[in-house]
Amino acid sequence: MEQRHVILDCDPGIDDSLAIMLALSSPELLVEGITVVCGNCPAEMGAGNARKVLRHLGRLDVPVFQGEERPLRREYVSALDTHGADGLGESFLPPADGPVQELGAVEFMARTIRARSEDGSGCSVIALGPMTNLARLIQRDPEAFSMIREIVSMGGNFRSHGNCSPVAEYNYWADPDAAALVYETAAALGKKIVMVGLDVTRQIVLTPDLLAYMKRLQPETGQFVQAITKFYYDFHWEWEHLIGCVINDPLAVAYFLDRSLCSGFEAYTAVETRGISIGQTVVDSMGFWKKPANALVLTHTDVLGFFRLFLSRILGRREEELDLLEQLISDRKKDENR
Ligand code: BDR
Ligand code: CA
Numbered sequence: 001m002e003q004r005h006v007i008l009d010c011d012p013g014i015d016d017s018l019a020i021m022l023a024l025s026s027p028e029l030l031v032e033g034i035t036v037v038c039g040n041c042p043a044e045m046g047a048g049n050a051r052k053v054l055r056h057l058g059r060l061d062v063p064v065f066q067g068e069e070r071p072l073r074r075e076y077v078s079a080l081d082t083h084g085a086d087g088l089g090e091s092f093l094p095p096a097d098g099p100v101q102e103l104g105a106v107e108f109m110a111r112t113i114r115a116r117s118e119d120g121s122g123c124s125v126i127a128l129g130p131m132t133n134l135a136r137l138i139q140r141d142p143e144a145f146s147m148i149r150e151i152v153s154m155g156g157n158f159r160s161h162g163n164c165s166p167v168a169e170y171n172y173w174a175d176p177d178a179a180a181l182v183y184e185t186a187a188a189l190g191k192k193i194v195m196v197g198l199d200v201t202r203q204i205v206l207t208p209d210l211l212a213y214m215k216r217l218q219p220e221t222g223q224f225v226q227a228i229t230k231f232y233y234d235f236h237w238e239w240e241h242l243i244g245c246v247i248n249d250p251l252a253v254a255y256f257l258d259r260s261l262c263s264g265f266e267a268y269t270a271v272e273t274r275g276i277s278i279g280q281t282v283v284d285s286m287g288f289w290k291k292p293a294n295a296l297v298l299t300h301t302d303v304l305g306f307f308r309l310f311l312s313r314i315l316g317r318r319e320e321e322l323d324l325l326e327q328l329i330s331d332r333k334k335d336e337n338r
Contacts, residue, residue, distance in 0.1 A: 004256075005121050005124070010034065012088070013039065014040075014082075015246075016040070017050075017053045018250045026253075032112050033063045040080070045086070047100045063101045068105070068106070073177045074174075074175060089228040105133050114147060124150040130172075131172075135175070135179075146189050150194065150256075154249050155170075156179075157197045165276075183269055187291065187292070187294035192296050193295050201249075203301055204248065206246075251301065267283050268283075268284040269295035283297050
């Protein structure tokens with residue numbers, strides 16, 4: 001099987017950790033490295049968390065690179081209120097032995113993207129946090145940025161409301177100037193960013209029943225997921241009156257693996273950098289601006305298909321073995337419609 005080369009650019013972060021687990025249990029992917037940006041937690045903490053997840057997976061061989069410590073222009077605002085004081089759901093897991101790489105995240109991105117472009121394999125970036133590292137890559141080595149095969153970004157929103165302002169999603173809100181630069185540069189290069197925004201990720205709810213099922217099927221992984229998500233469940237109950245937690249980031253990895261899991265439309269998209277709608281994605285779905293599309297905006301997702309992939313991969317089970325999954329997903333749909 002020919003593997004697709006990727007860099008996971010993230011801010012782990014509870015759902016980022018689940019995304020790392022999915023990527024590293026997927027044989028179709030060759031994860032060149034994990035680059036960390038400030039977002040949910042400071043970059044240093046995020047890099048340490050990435051290594052805690054890698055230790056759990058027995059994959060400390062995957063290099064972790066620390067990246068930007070503050071947004072391009074705005075002041076840094078973490079999401080520790082959502083992800084817990086340690087950024088990993090207050091699981092307070094002990095640090096993993098050994099340091100992160102000395103090379104900075106942006107330099108690593110530039111070198112890897114260039115090398116994979118030169119040998120013909122190509123390298124994509126799955127961006128799961130604020131886009132500051134990618135924006136710095138544009139500023140420092142625009143040619144390397146132009147060589148990225150594909151950018152799949154968890155961020156933004158089209159019809160859905162925001163999650164940190166009425167109209168803005170956290171990753172783009174935390175560094176709107178970076179997100180704006182990435183979308184503008186994609187437009188100039190004739191590329192399209194895949195926008196895995198809240199319209200689709202809000203549908204990916206890890207319910208307590210699904211977690212209990214995971215623990216039955218694979219106790220060690222189930223307990224690890226429980227340890228890092230408990231805080232997230234409490235947060236969702238307190239703020240959204242939701243029994244369960246929205247796990248955004250693994251959907252971006254899942255879509256990278258399987259294009260049938262989401263659908264949407266192509267449109268020119270800009271990111272607001274000022275004022276009360278700072279961080280909002282302005283999606284020109286009606287073509288008012290007559291500009292070529294620079295984004296594929298995902299609007300629909302196959303929730304059952306996602307969980308089939310996600311659970312089978314991280315639990316190391318065959319999809320046919322997930323006999324209760326369909327029932328558990330349809331029970332949630334019934335609850336939602338009540
Ligand atoms: C995004 O923000 C972060 O809190 C999550 O990790 C996810 O990447 C959702 O808005
Ligand atoms: Ca994230």
